[in-house]
Amino acid sequence: MISSLCMALETACPDTRSRNRAALKAGMAWGRTLARQSRENTEKDLPSSVTQTLLNALTTLGFAPVRSQPNTASLYLTSCPFLDSVSSHPIICTIHLGMIQGLVDGGNKKAGDKQASVSLKPLSSPKGCFLKVVKADSRSKGRVKQ
Known part of the structure; x- marks a missing residue:
């Protein structure tokens, strides 16, 4: 089923740039x-x-997250409910990156206000995907303390 949804997005947005923007926005x-x-x-x-x-x-959602270090917001996603489809549809990771940014920003009352920036490195570690979260006012420090 997820493959069908990805193919629909890929067909609707044939160029990579617009596809990635649409996936991130969704x-x-x-x-x-x-x-x-x-x-x-x-x-x-x-x-x-x-x-x-x-x-x-x-x-x-089934990602089995674990903190990368104590007292940081950066996580390893040790499982992926869509792992079987990721190799043929890497757009899934872009959707997940957008979802995580939306979760982080979702608590803000003002549109466009960002609590933190996020980056996702799919399957970058034996532990899984690495999710780095950096709080907006601590970007120069490099980590979120929460």
Whole structure:
């Protein structure tokens, strides 16, 4: 099924540049929806940190995230629910990058305000994909402390 969705996106956006923009945009919309749902679910509890929101959402989606180091927001995604399709449709990773950015940005009230920048290095480690999250006001320091 995911292959069919990827083929539809690839057909609708035949050039790589527009395809990547569309995939990132779609992923960001998905991530903002997940962030909104997370806020609604934790409204009565203590507010969740960006890292905890990511850990909860990515666990629920089947990515089995683990922190790369204690007290950082950077994670290894040790599983991928779409691993069988990634080699023939790498656009999946771009959608996931957008989804993660949408999750991170989803808590912001102002559109365009970014809490952090994210980068995703698919299958870059024996542990899985590496997700680096850098808080907007700590980019010069190189890590998020949460």
